[in-house]
Amino acid sequence: MSGITIILIRDDPPALRAALTIVTATAALGQRGRIYLHEAAVAMLCRPIADAADADYRAKGLPDLAGLFEVALSMGVTLIACQTGLALGDHDAEALDPRVETGGLVGLIASLGDDRLIAL
Numbered sequence: 526m527s528g529i530t531i532i533l534i535r536d537d538p539p540a541l542r543a544a545l546t547i548v549t550a551t552a553a554l555g556q557r558g559r560i561y562l563h564e565a566a567v568a569m570l571c572r573p574i575a576d577a578a579d580a581d582y583r584a585k586g587l588p589d590l591a592g593l594f595e596v597a598l599s600m601g602v603t604l605i606a607c608q609t610g611l612a613l614g615d616h617d618a619e620a621l622d623p624r625v626e627t628g629g630l631v632g633l634i635a636s637l638g639d640d641r642l643i644a645l
Contacts, residue, residue, distance in 0.1 A: 527639035528557030533566040538576035538590055540645045541569055545593045545602070547643070552600040557640065559603040561633050567610030570621055598624050605633065 529551045531544045541560075548558025562570055576582075579589035588596060598604070604625045611618050611627065618627050 528559070528641075530557075530559045530561065530633065530637060530640040530642050532561045532563050532633075532642070532644045533569075534563050534644060536565045536568045537645075538569065539578070541566075541574075542576060542578075542590055542593060544643075544645055545590075545597045548602045549593070549597045549600055552597070552602050557603075558597070558601075559605065559633075559640070561605045561607065561628070561630075562610065563607045563630070564610040564613060567606045567616065568614055570604070570606050570625055571611075571614065571616040598622075 529548055531548060533540055533544055541562075544560045548560055551558040574591040574594045576590040579591075582589050605628045606616075606618065606621055606625055608618075608627050608629050610616070621627070
């Protein structure tokens with residue numbers, strides 16, 4: 526199956542919003558969409574999903590970051606938390622949303638298939 530796999534490399538809610546938007550559009554077209562949150566980026570999954578711009582989005586009738594997260598997951602987007610990032614940040618994988626997978630880069634790259642790969 527072809528699609529898009531995005532690797533997020535930093536704790537940056539606007540980058541997460543962009544990634545969720547891209548993979549949700551990909552899923553809407555019937556393709557696979559995945560986001561791998563690498564090392565520091567995994568922290569965004571270990572606290573409430575939010576962005577400083579959320580109020581602006583809601584004021585325009587658009588989903589806030591948590592809403593976009595829910596839409597993406599409901600459309601079959603895969604989110605993967607980096608095992609190294611979990612360990613480095615002393616994060617508990619059991620505390621993650623149960624719909625979030627854990628994994629490593631080797632497994633991610635081995636499963637790319639025909640996916641286009643983007644790093645943000």
